Amino acid sequence: MSSTQLTTPHAVPARAGARRAARSASHDSDALWEPGDRLVTALVIVVGVALIGAAWLGAGNTTQWDTQLRWTALAIAGVVVVCTGVGVWLSRGFARVRAEARAVRRQLAARLTPTAAADISGGPRVTVAGMAHHHAPDCLLVQGKTAVPADEATLAPCGVCA
Amino acid sequence: MNGNLSTLLKAQWDRAIAVACIAGAVIVLVVGYLGISDTPYVAEQLPYFISAGAGGIVLCAVAGMMWVSADLRDEWRELRALREQLAASDTAAGTTSR
Numbered sequence: 001m002s003s004t005q006l007t008t009p010h011a012v013p014a015r016a017g018a019r020r021a022a023r024s025a026s027h028d029s030d031a032l033w034e035p036g037d038r039l040v041t042a043l044v045i046v047v048g049v050a051l052i053g054a055a056w057l058g059a060g061n062t063t064q065w066d067t068q069l070r071w072t073a074l075a076i077a078g079v080v081v082v083c084t085g086v087g088v089w090l091s092r093g094f095a096r097v098r099a100e101a102r103a104v105r106r107q108l109a110a111r112l113t114p115t116a117a118a119d120i121s122g123g124p125r126v127t128v129a130g131m132a133h134h135h136a137p138d139c140l141l142v143q144g145k146t147a148v149p150a151d152e153a154t155l156a157p158c159g160v161c162a
Numbered sequence: 163m164n165g166n167l168s169t170l171l172k173a174q175w176d177r178a179i180a181v182a183c184i185a186g187a188v189i190v191l192v193v194g195y196l197g198i199s200d201t202p203y204v205a206e207q208l209p210y211f212i213s214a215g216a217g218g219i220v221l222c223a224v225a226g227m228m229w230v231s232a233d234l235r236d237e238w239r240e241l242r243a244l245r246e247q248l249a250a251s252d253t254a255a256g257t258t259s260r
Contacts, residue, residue: 032238049220056213063205075212082220086227093234100241107248 037092044085051078099157125150136161176232183225191218 055075059068125134127150128142134150135142139161171178194214198207 032235045220045224052212052216052220055216056209059212060209065205068205068208072208072212075216079216079219079223083223086223089227090230090234093231093238097234097237097241100238100245104241104245104248107245107252111248111252 032093032096033089037089041085041089044088045082048078048080048082048085051075051081095159102157125152127155132156133158174232176228176235180225180228180232183221183228187218187221187225190214190221194218 052075055071055078058074059071062068062071124137126137126142126147127134128145128147131142132155133141134152134155135147135158137147139158141158141160191214194210194217197210197214201207
């Protein structure tokens with residue numbers, strides 16, 4: 001999909017729109033996680049493990065309490081880094097599964113009755129100039145702002161109302 | 163028997179990694195405990211605490227990540243299949259779904 005097909009607010013640069021379109025298209029791939037997610041998570045975990053390894057070597061090479069405490073702090077930082085990588089990986093997976101479940105719900109609702117579809121989807125999705133996500137009209141993140149109809153194919157779903 | 167096991171491992175590789183990580187974590191933590199309890203000196207205990215303690219936590223975290231990832235993948239596949247079936251039946255019925 002090219003950026004000329006976008007119906008996002010004109011304040012959003014075309015290049016950012018194209019990036020979003022590419023991201024949205026990759027959401028339709030068969031993999032739950034994108035290669036970028038895998039790379040980032042693997043890198044973060046490797047960095048965390050490297051920090052722990054460095055801390056272990058550092059603490060093993062000295063008998064001074066203060067120095068060993070510093071290495072211990074580094075090891076704890078390594079654990080935090082690993083847990084952050086794990087958290088990012090899982091949160092991205094959960095977000096995509098939620099988006100997929102929402103799409104299925106909308107398809108099912110559209111089959112039943114148009115009113116049910118509107119109830120489940122919360123009506124047409126909207127966005128605000130400069131936003132990277134589309135929202136339900138009653139989403140708190142667009143309250144009090146000038147909302148315009150959003151192109152769901154080019155914007156990511158809101159993590160709050162989706 | 164071996165065929166069944168290899169098929170199971172291929173189908174459930176993420177859960178197999180999770181179980182392996184948990185087993186590794188248990189081993190690492192036990193080794194760390196033995197190392198720490200073997201010496202009264204804190205300077206000798208801290209490297210065990212760092213390597214075995216932090217290593218065990220990391221292995222547990224990775225195991226949890228792999229197991230939950232497997233559950234998410236299963237759910238994703240089911241939703242995908244359901245959405246494709248809905249789209250296919252919509253197309254067959256001559257209606258537009260999206």
